[in-house]
Amino acid sequence: MIFGTRPEAIKMAPLFHKLKERGVDVKVIATAQHREMLDQVLSLFSVQTDYDLNVMKHRQSLAGLTARLCDAIDNVFKQETFNWILTQGDTTSTFVGSLIAFYHKIPVAHVEAGLRSFNRLDPFPEEVNRRMASQLATLHFAPTEEAKENLLKDNIDKKEIIVTGNTVIDALLWIINQKSKELDEIIEKYSLKDQKYILMTMHRRENHGTRMSNTMKGIKKLIKQYPDYQLIFPVHYNPAVRDVVEKELKGIDHIRLTDPLEYLDFVALMRDCMFIISDSGGVQEEAPSLGKPVLVLRETTERPEAIHSGVAKLIGTDEDSVFKNAAMLIEDYSVYQKMSVASNPFGHGDASDQIVDSLLRYK
Secondary structure (H helix, E strand, O other): OEEOOHHHHHHHHHHHHHHHHOOOOOOOEEOOOOHHHHHHHHHHOOOOOOEEOOOOOOOOOHHHHHHHHHHHHHHHHHHOOOOOEEEEOOOHHHHHHHHHHHHOOOOEEEEOOOOOOOOOOOOOOHHHHHHHHHHHOOEEEEOOHHHHHHHHHOOOOHHHEEEOOOHHHHHHHHHHHHOHHHHHHHHHHOOOOOOOEEEEEOOOHHHOOHHHHHHHHHHHHHHHHOOOOEEEEEOOOOHHHHHHHHHHHOOOOOEEEEOOOOHHHHHHHHHHOOEEEEOOHHHHHHHHHHOOOEEEOOOOOOOHHHHHHOOEEEOOOOHHHHHHHHHHHHHOHHHHHHHHOOOOOOOOOOHHHHHHHHHHHOO
8 A cells, every 4th residue: 555645544544454354464655745644644543554755855846756756666666576556546646656556567456546627737736646547557446436437538447447435434434433532522622612613724736825815815804704603724734835824814813723633633623613614625525424514615626526415615715705605604504504414425434345345356
């Protein structure tokens, strides 16, 4: 298994344990593309790494990251023989891991395959990463029928595509069911019991700069208009994010900026918030299971199922759009209720079982 970011680790953790339960010898190659946030999840889900490539550099460029990943992963493949390489999603670690596996003639199984925004620059570079990963993979585990259709349009053999749901739901439901006491304690720790609050995240590369600044202006206007609400914003470590957010929002009443949260803390805040404002892909998948509306700070999404089901809405990053759409959820209960009761199109928590069954059956 190759992964390097927190979202990848969350989505691979249930699969790691299912493979272990079935007696499969699993080796974990952690690229540590995101160091601090990755380590939190590995600890939470008790995932042990066999190779820690530790490729992260301060203010790293995509070219530099890609070059370091190529060398590091290639060196691992020279040391061990693998029957399969499992990659997840759309990170640079996913693309490079798939490419180097191809160079070594090792089949790749791509988890969360087939997502498409159909805009090569949005999200950037993820849209191209996942398209290239699809061309390199042997098995494609699509989370939804719509993702399967995208793969078929790319001329992927339908016999190589298995619709499984998304493993993030496996991970989320495990936490909700097994860690309820801890989740309650976290809400107490943040003094949020019985409080009305909005949860926000924003980090994507295509939103850096003006888009992020405009979004923050809309948030300031919102909280000034509705002082009964708090905004909780875990701010990504990336200086391109942190510098803008702190300049615009630091010190404003009812806005609480925090460091990135451990996943358990984040799940607790998702569970009890009123709604979520985010450009995250994973949040669009998790929120329906928790009954939380999501306002998506993007022009496109590779998860259109969230939009079609009604739980999420694309609002872009325009100041007025951010304000008006969030205000509508606060003011109009019928809109809020419609979004909060939407069903989850991303599965019911059995994706990892289906993936393991398919891998062990594959001839």
